[in-house]
Amino acid sequence: MPSSQQATTSVAVLGCGLIGESWSALFLAHGLDVAAWDPDGGVLAALPQRVEPLLAQLRALGHTAARPGRLSVAQSVAAAVGGAAWIQENAPENTAVKHGLYAEVEAAAAADAVIASSTSSLTWTDLAAGVTRRDRLITAHPFNPPHLMPLVELFADNAQTLERAETFYRGLGRVTVALRKDAVGHIANRLASALWREAVNIVAEGIADVADVDAALVHGPGLRWSVIGSHMAYHLGGGPGGIAHYLDHLGPSQERRWATLGTPSLTPEVRRLLIDGIAQEAAGRSIATLEAERDRGLMLALAARRKAGEGECP
Amino acid sequence: MPSSQQATTSVAVLGCGLIGESWSALFLAHGLDVAAWDPDGGVLAALPQRVEPLLAQLRALGHTAARPGRLSVAQSVAAAVGGAAWIQENAPENTAVKHGLYAEVEAAAAADAVIASSTSSLTWTDLAAGVTRRDRLITAHPFNPPHLMPLVELFADNAQTLERAETFYRGLGRVTVALRKDAVGHIANRLASALWREAVNIVAEGIADVADVDAALVHGPGLRWSVIGSHMAYHLGGGPGGIAHYLDHLGPSQERRWATLGTPSLTPEVRRLLIDGIAQEAAGRSIATLEAERDRGLMLALAARRKAGEGECP
Numbered sequence: 083m084p085s086s087q088q089a090t091t092s093v094a095v096l097g098c099g100l101i102g103e104s105w106s107a108l109f110l111a112h113g114l115d116v117a118a119w120d121p122d123g124g125v126l127a128a129l130p131q132r133v134e135p136l137l138a139q140l141r142a143l144g145h146t147a148a149r150p151g152r153l154s155v156a157q158s159v160a161a162a163v164g165g166a167a168w169i170q171e172n173a174p175e176n177t178a179v180k181h182g183l184y185a186e187v188e189a190a191a192a193a194d195a196v197i198a199s200s201t202s203s204l205t206w207t208d209l210a211a212g213v214t215r216r217d218r219l220i221t222a223h224p225f226n227p228p229h230l231m232p233l234v235e236l237f238a239d240n241a242q243t244l245e246r247a248e249t250f251y252r253g254l255g256r257v258t259v260a261l262r263k264d265a266v267g268h269i270a271n272r273l274a275s276a277l278w279r280e281a282v283n284i285v286a287e288g289i290a291d292v293a294d295v296d297a298a299l300v301h302g303p304g305l306r307w308s309v310i311g312s313h314m315a316y317h318l319g320g321g322p323g324g325i326a327h328y329l330d331h332l333g334p335s336q337e338r339r340w341a342t343l344g345t346p347s348l349t350p351e352v353r354r355l356l357i358d359g360i361a362q363e364a365a366g367r368s369i370a371t372l373e374a375e376r377d378r379g380l381m382l383a384l385a386a387r388r389k390a391g392e393g394e395c396p
Numbered sequence: 397m398p399s400s401q402q403a404t405t406s407v408a409v410l411g412c413g414l415i416g417e418s419w420s421a422l423f424l425a426h427g428l429d430v431a432a433w434d435p436d437g438g439v440l441a442a443l444p445q446r447v448e449p450l451l452a453q454l455r456a457l458g459h460t461a462a463r464p465g466r467l468s469v470a471q472s473v474a475a476a477v478g479g480a481a482w483i484q485e486n487a488p489e490n491t492a493v494k495h496g497l498y499a500e501v502e503a504a505a506a507a508d509a510v511i512a513s514s515t516s517s518l519t520w521t522d523l524a525a526g527v528t529r530r531d532r533l534i535t536a537h538p539f540n541p542p543h544l545m546p547l548v549e550l551f552a553d554n555a556q557t558l559e560r561a562e563t564f565y566r567g568l569g570r571v572t573v574a575l576r577k578d579a580v581g582h583i584a585n586r587l588a589s590a591l592w593r594e595a596v597n598i599v600a601e602g603i604a605d606v607a608d609v610d611a612a613l614v615h616g617p618g619l620r621w622s623v624i625g626s627h628m629a630y631h632l633g634g635g636p637g638g639i640a641h642y643l644d645h646l647g648p649s650q651e652r653r654w655a656t657l658g659t660p661s662l663t664p665e666v667r668r669l670l671i672d673g674i675a676q677e678a679a680g681r682s683i684a685t686l687e688a689e690r691d692r693g694l695m696l697a698l699a700a701r702r703k704a705g706e707g708e709c710p
Contacts, residue, residue, distance in 0.1 A: 100635075203649060225616040226633070233616035257615040259608040267653055269604050270616035273591050274626070275653045277617070280590035281626045290583050294573040296625020301571040302539040302547035302584035303591070304625070307618030309693035310686075311610020312588070312595045317674045318687055319540070321414075325674045326667075333662045335517060339581055339589045345654070348647045353640075360631045360639045372624075373632055379623035379704055386700035390693055 090167040090250055091115060094191075096159065096183060097172035098129050101200050101228060105170050106153065107136035108229040112254050113147030117154050119162035126155050136229050139377065143230075143384055145255065159183065160190035167192065168250060170222070172200045180204070181212025188214055196243055196250075198222040202271060206237045206264045216240075220247050223268050224256075230380045235268040237261040273312075283344025285359060286352045292359025308383060404481040404564055405429060408505075410473065410497060411486035412443050415514050415542060419484050420467065421450035422543040426568050427461030431468050433476035440469045450543050453691065457698055459569065473497065474504035481506065482564060484536070486514045494518070495526025502528055510557060510564075512536040516585060520551045520578045530554075534561050537582050538570075544694045546571040549582040587626075597658025599673060600666045606673025622697060 093109045095102050098120040109116050110133065120126040130153055140146075156162035163169050169187060173180050180199065187197060197219050199209055210216045220238035225231035234251045236258055238244045248258050261268060267275060281295050290298070306315060313325070320328030346352060364372060407423045409416050412434040423430050424447065434440040444467055454460075470476035477483050483501060487494050494513065501511060511533050513523055524530045534552035539545035548565045550572055552558045562572050575582060581589060595609050604612070620629060627639070634642030660666060678686060 225620065231616060231619065233612055233619075235612060235616075257611060259604065259612045261604050261608075263601070263603045265598075265601075265603045266656060269598055269609055269612040272594050272598060272653070272657065273609075273613055274617045274629075275650060276594035276657050277587050277591040278626045278630065278650070279654050279657070280586050284579075284583055284586060285627075287577070287579075289577045289579045290573065290575050292627045294575075295583055295587075296627050297571060298547055298549060298573045298583040299587055299621050299625045300623065302545060302549075303588045304618060304621030304623075305545065305547075305694070305697060306539070306690075307613050308622035308697055309614065309618075310690050311613045311618070311677075312592045313599075313606045313610050313670065313674060314677060314686065315588075316592065317678070318683065318690065322683055324683055326671050329662060329667050329670065333667070336589060336592070337662060339586070340593050340659070342580060343586065343590050343593070348643060348651060353643050353647070356627065356643065357640050360627060363625075363628060364631070369632065369636055369638055372628065376620075376624050376632065379701075380619070382700040382704050383619060383622055383697060386696040390696050 092117065092166050093168045093170060094119070094156075094162040094166035095170050095172065096120075096162060096187070097174075097200075098125050099172065101224065101226065102170075102172040103129060103132050104136060104227040104229040105172065105200070105224070107133045107140060108145075108254055109170075110151040110153055111137055111140040111145045111147060111229070112151070113149050114151045114168075115154070116151055117156045117162045117166060119156045119159055129153070129155060136227075139381060140229060143381060144388070159186040163187050163191040163195065165192075167195055169195055169197045170200060171197060175201060175203050177204060177208050177212070180209055184209075184213045184219075194218070196220060196246060198247065200224055200228075202268075203266070205266055206239070210239075218243055220244065221264075221268070222247055222251065223270075225270055227377070230377065230384065232257040232384075233270060234258050235261065235270060237264050237268070279346065280343050282348070282352065282356065283346045285355050286346045287344060291362070292356060293363035296363060406431065406480050406482075408433070408470075408476040408480035408483045409486065410434075410476060410483065410501070411488075411514075412439050413486065415538065415540065416484075416486040417443060417446050418450060418541040418543040419486065419514070419538070421447045421454060422459075422568055423484075424465040424467055425451055425454040425459045425461060425543070426465070427463050428465045428482075429468070430465055431470045431476045431480060433470045433473055443467070443469060450541075453695060454543060457695060458702065473500040477501050477505040477509065479506075481509055483509055483511045484514060485511060489515060489517050491518060491522050491526070494523055498523075498527045498533075508532070510534060510560060512561065514538055514542075516582075517580070519580055520553070524553075532557055534558065535578075535582070536561055536565065537584075539584055541691070544691065544698065546698075547584060548572050549575065549584060551575040551578050551582070593660065594657050596662070596666065596670065597660045599669050600660045601658060605676070606670060607677035610677060 092115040095106050095118040106116050206221045217240040223235040225233040234256045251258050316328050317325040406429040409420050409432040420430050513535050520535045531554040537549040539547040548570045565572050630642050631639040
């Protein structure tokens with residue numbers, strides 16, 4: 083097997099859908115060479131063109147390496163991973179498919195290459211059942227789109243692999259969090275799922291419609307949570323006594339409110355309310371237009387964060 | 397009773413704690429005269445000084461009226477509300493206290509003055525039991541701090557009062573959402589409570605610690621929800637088929653995940669984990685420092701939104 087003891091300068095991207103193309107752009111913008119593979123030849127051939135607008139977004143955000151990485155498309159898994167120090171796997175969320183892919187990877191990859199899975203819904207334990215070298219497998223779940231969203235959630239049972247991952251993703255300007263315990267949905271999607279359940283409930287109960295629930299989130303807690311976390315918000319909500327005071331005085335009322343939160347089901351009626359509500363909120367804007375608006379908002383928010391990091395005031 | 401048929405140019409602020417002082421700054425910055433009252437003479441006397449830094453924040457954000465409003469402190473409820481077209485009530489979250497205050501307000505206020513309650517945990521129905529003129533009572537719940545956070549959640553059973561409130565708060569640069577049905581926690585605090593329940597569960601279950609849960613939120617879903625809402629995020633998560641495709645293909649997995657979300661209790665052990673976790677996250681920063689950092693982050697985020705509204709790119 084080839085060696086890749088040098089610093090990570092080349093990455094294999096396996097699976098070039100939305101997640102894979104976004105990862106590719108991030109790697110390239112930071113000067114890493116990318117060897118990409120996808121079972122769909124058409125998807126693979128279109129990749130160089132599809133990463134261009136993402137690279138332009140990253141340049142606008144100031145992510146410009148002295149030497150941009152080179153993108154090559156590989157005709158096999160073996161060809162993609164042969165020279166790679168890092169393997170970012172973005173295959174479909176299907177354990178058997180991923181296990182099959184890992185067998186090909188393990189046959190061709192350098193002994194010390196890390197296999198990082200972008201899985202959002204499977205666990206490390208699910209995936210580890212399909213590799214011989216569990217010590218170099220890690221789940222590295224990005225938040226979509228990975229080239230813009232800073233978060234990468236990590237779980238590995240090998241401390242050295244975890245540390246390598248933290249160094250690797252932080253070097254790409256990402257913010258990593260490490261789970262102490264393998265969990266379905268990692269952290270962020272568990273939080274998102276819990277919030278959406280109540281967002282669905284509010285619509286199902288007729289308290290407010292889809293567009294107003296979304297507006298309340300964006301202009302209220304969403305804005306706040308882009309700056310401070312939920313736990314910290316309650317710490318500040320406790321006044322000078324902080325979280326301890328909050329728990330003493332408002333903990334019981336939170337527990338009472340928890341008991342009133344809904345447990346909706348996605349019945350045909352609820353699905354209809356959600357679909358009609360989104361149509362009203364979108365007001366004729368296509369998915370592509372909505373995505374472009376989202377990305378533009380994200381880029382402005384990220385630029386504001388960079389200013390915050392540099393100590394500027396508005 | 398005096399008349400206030402003219403456009404709203406003078407506001408009474410009843411209760412001058414954190415919410416009242418923040419509202420006062422917002423009103424003054426938009427050229428409205430404020431007559432403030434608080435049962436605590438010390439709190440009231442300090443108000444003019446306490447609004448100054450908040451006014452400076454609003455000036456930095458470009459909220460500068462041609463003629464700034466005048467702030468006067470009133471020695472009685474009657475004196476505060478006598479000349480007011482709008483009455484913003486920020487009394488303690490206690491139905492009897494608010495009802496007692498409303499009796500004083502109704503005895504002295506103009507017949508067409510609106511009584512808007514900032515209540516976060518009581519409902520319009522709770523409050524309406526204590527007024528003779530229910531048609532001019534509205535709940536107008538801001539997200540803390542009101543002078544920075546755009547959201548105001550409204551509920552009234554009178555369409556004209558609701559419309560007046562929408563005009564009034566939008567004129568102050570706020571984003572209003574109207575509940576279709578009176579509900580405890582309105583929209584935003586129900587969402588926040590649902591998310592925090594799972595955030596507490598993740599800590600209680602040992603999946604991740606407080607600081608990592610907060611970091612995952614701020615750099616993942618929080619950032620996203622500052623730009624698009626939860627429903628819209630799943631619409632975009634469905635690819636070209638949007639929310640309908642999402643519900644068809646991932647609805648069942650969301651329902652399965654909902655079933656795995658936790659229902660923690662704030663036991664002494666969990667409280668200890670939260671308090672210790674916040675201490676670790678705060679890393680010696682005082683509440684005042686953390687609040688200043690939050691406000692600075694919010695101001696940068698709000699400045700970025702203004703740019704987005706003006707069509708600028710980063």
